[in-house]
Amino acid sequence: MTANRKQLEADLIQFVRSRGSRHVAVILRTDLLESGLLDSLLLMDFIFHIEEAYGVRFDSDQVNPSNFRTIEDIVGFVLSQLSMPQGQSG
Amino acid sequence: MEVLLLQVGTHEALGATTAHDVSDYRAPSPLAVANLGTAFLNVARARADHPAVAANRDVFSYDWIRRAANCVGGCLRARLRHVLGARVALQLSNSPEYLAAFYGTLLADCVVVPLPISLEEHRRRQILGSCKPEILITRLSDFNSQEAHSPATTLALPENSNEKISFSPPVRRDRDLAMLLFTSGSMGMPKGVMLSHRNLLANADSILRGLPICADDRALAVLPFCHAFGNSILQTHILSGATLLIDRLTFPSSIVEALRRLEATSFSAVPEVYSMLLKYGHLGELPLPALRYMTVAGGGLRYDLATEIENRIRPASFHVMYGQSEATARLASLPPEQLRIRRGSIGRPISGVDLAVMDEANRELPAGIIGMLCARGENVMLGYWQDKSATTDVLSGDGWLRTGDLAHCDEDGFFYLHGRASLLVKVQGHRVHPAEIEGLVEAGFPETCAVAIPMARGDETRFVLFLAPRDDRPINVMKIRAVCQSELPAYKQPLHYEVLDRFPLTPGYKIDRSALALLVPRIRGTPRIQADDILTQS
Numbered sequence: 048m049t050a051n052r053k054q055l056e057a058d059l060i061q062f063v064r065s066r067g068s069r070h071v072a073v074i075l076r077t078d079l080l081e082s083g084l085l086d087s088l089l090l091m092d093f094i095f096h097i098e099e100a101y102g103v104r105f106d107s108d109q110v111n112p113s114n115f116r117t118i119e120d121i122v123g124f125v126l127s128q129l130s131m132p133q134g135q136s137g
Numbered sequence: 138m139e140v141l142l143l144q145v146g147t148h149e150a151l152g153a154t155t156a157h158d159v160s161d162y163r164a165p166s167p168l169a170v171a172n173l174g175t176a177f178l179n180v181a182r183a184r185a186d187h188p189a190v191a192a193n194r195d196v197f198s199y200d201w202i203r204r205a206a207n208c209v210g211g212c213l214r215a216r217l218r219h220v221l222g223a224r225v226a227l228q229l230s231n232s233p234e235y236l237a238a239f240y241g242t243l244l245a246d247c248v249v250v251p252l253p254i255s256l257e258e259h260r261r262r263q264i265l266g267s268c269k270p271e272i273l274i275t276r277l278s279d280f281n282s283q284e285a286h287s288p289a290t291t292l293a294l295p296e297n298s299n300e301k302i303s304f305s306p307p308v309r310r311d312r313d314l315a316m317l318l319f320t321s322g323s324m325g326m327p328k329g330v331m332l333s334h335r336n337l338l339a340n341a342d343s344i345l346r347g348l349p350i351c352a353d354d355r356a357l358a359v360l361p362f363c364h365a366f367g368n369s370i371l372q373t374h375i376l377s378g379a380t381l382l383i384d385r386l387t388f389p390s391s392i393v394e395a396l397r398r399l400e401a402t403s404f405s406a407v408p409e410v411y412s413m414l415l416k417y418g419h420l421g422e423l424p425l426p427a428l429r430y431m432t433v434a435g436g437g438l439r440y441d442l443a444t445e446i447e448n449r450i451r452p453a454s455f456h457v458m459y460g461q462s463e464a465t466a467r468l469a470s471l472p473p474e475q476l477r478i479r480r481g482s483i484g485r486p487i488s489g490v491d492l493a494v495m496d497e498a499n500r501e502l503p504a505g506i507i508g509m510l511c512a513r514g515e516n517v518m519l520g521y522w523q524d525k526s527a528t529t530d531v532l533s534g535d536g537w538l539r540t541g542d543l544a545h546c547d548e549d550g551f552f553y554l555h556g557r558a559s560l561l562v563k564v565q566g567h568r569v570h571p572a573e574i575e576g577l578v579e580a581g582f583p584e585t586c587a588v589a590i591p592m593a594r595g596d597e598t599r600f601v602l603f604l605a606p607r608d609d610r611p612i613n614v615m616k617i618r619a620v621c622q623s624e625l626p627a628y629k630q631p632l633h634y635e636v637l638d639r640f641p642l643t644p645g646y647k648i649d650r651s652a653l654a655l656l657v658p659r660i661r662g663t664p665r666i667q668a669d670d671i672l673t674q675s
């Protein structure tokens with residue numbers, strides 16, 4: 048699984064770096080909340096991107112700081128959802 | 138361009154944020170003065186001890202903001218050789234510093250150019266190149282690391298002991314330019330909406346006549362102040378002597394929690410924020426006893442979501458509003474009791490505004506007929522910055538602004554929207570033109586023809602990028618996607634890339650965008666990358 052974790056990490060880092068020049072230095076463990084880099088609009092974009100690109104759906108309780116503090120946290124959440132035996136939609 | 142870094146020195150700690158000051162204060166009409174900076178000073182003197190901004194755990198009184206604005210204004214006057222009409226760019230997130238910089242710039246007789254703090258580099262260059270600001274005001278946390286090498290001066294607020302300032306009142310007034318708001322133009326290039334002191338004061342006055350804003354209000358400010366709608370929240374509340382609440386509002390649940398904890402009396406946002414609040418925010422599960430009303434503008438909110446919000450926030454009321462940057466901010470408002478009766482309506486013009494539906498020859502159309510929605514009033518912009526032809530495209534000699542929105546009016550004078558007349562699409566309250574995305578791809582991949590088509594994504598709008606070869610060279614979707622990801626902010630990035638052998642054409646041999654739009658529902662819901670790919674053991 049590790050190789051594809053890398054792919055997911057690279058994808059999400061690229062995604063957040065495209066946000067603008069304040070975001071270009073974001074790495075896997077940058078605290079997106081403490082640094083103020085994750086605002087509500089970027090959060091919304093993250094959710095769209097993850098739902099569309101990976102088919103992962105968020106429940107209302109899963110959109111929270113512990114799943115979105117760092118790219119690493121987001122990757123961990125996506126992988127945990129993908130490995131769950133849930134109905135694979137779409 | 139010189140950089141001025143604002144730094145907050147002394148201020149009061151948490152205390153007054155939850156104290157309810159029930160006062161009889163009634164601010165004078167914004168139209169009583171001719172300069173927005175002066176209007177602010179008048180309120181700030183009368184409301185000196187009242188909190189103007191409660192940011193996280195700190196409270197900033199009107200007196201603090203006034204002193205800080207004077208400090209910024211004095212600094213600008215001391216630094217600029219020609220202050221009258223000089224542009225001053227603001228790169229500041231919602232903060233007391235933003236207010237100090239905004240009013241300070243006006244008090245120095247300069248023009249405010251607010252920039253979003255997250256702005257793509259090429260767009261930023263276009264804007265700065267177009268209006269050539271003398272000074273950029275920012276603060277460390279909102280500053281781009283890339284520009285760190287620019288010479289920067291630090292200014293401590295609310296007082297800078299090195300620069301004792303007492304300066305004469307501002308002289309710019311009425312139709313003089315006060316603010317340049319950059320928005321996406323019809324071909325994707327940014328256009329500077331020129332707003333005068335009169336525009337800003339008149340729109341604030343109109344809104345205050347229509348919304349129940351009073352001096353004891355506490356508005357949770359989630360919209361960026363650099364956005365036309367966010368700016369109008371700022372002006373209407375400050376000119377009423379009310380309080381703006383600023384907090385970390387990343388998560389839908391943190392917005393709902395902040396509304397409750399900070400005892401906010403009002404909240405305004407774009408449609409996308411409301412659908413997030415419904416989906417992930419648990420809005421309505423806990424009571425919000427202080428809340429009196431919410432407003433939505435900056436795009437159409439689906440009718441069923443609007444009524445759902447209204448149900449969940451009762452007894453607070455829900456105001457659907459409509460406007461655009463070219464009209465300073467707001468043009469129409471739907472009284473809450475009409476929400477279910479006038480299904481999908483944007484309401485009637487607010488005080489001081491005329492709305493009409495017109496045909497191509499600017500003749501007013503009768504009720505029920507769809508045409509161009511046009512607006513007239515003292516809030517209609519002066520024009521676009523250094524762009525006469527774009528200005529005459531939308532502004533007629535007799536003061537009517539063509540909004541670019543298609544609409545009809547019912548027999549009782551309520552208006553209903555039917556989409557944009559041009560290809561401009563609203564995403565997160567920002568106008569995006571498909572040409573921006575198409576141009577980027579075609580510049581880098583000349584062998585590829587690209588067409589961006591809006592798609593509904595839940596309650597929001599995003600793009601599908603259709604690609605077709607121009608010759609027999611293959612299309613490299615992965616590379617195109619990588620370029621879009623690195624060059625475009627997330628909300629402009631296509632959600633799907635779809636390769637076709639050739640594009641459908643209209644009888645006039647133009648690309649048939651409506652035929653492509655019909656293909657969109659077939660693509661939706663297919664993950665680009667299969668879950669199996671991610672989980673494959675290496």
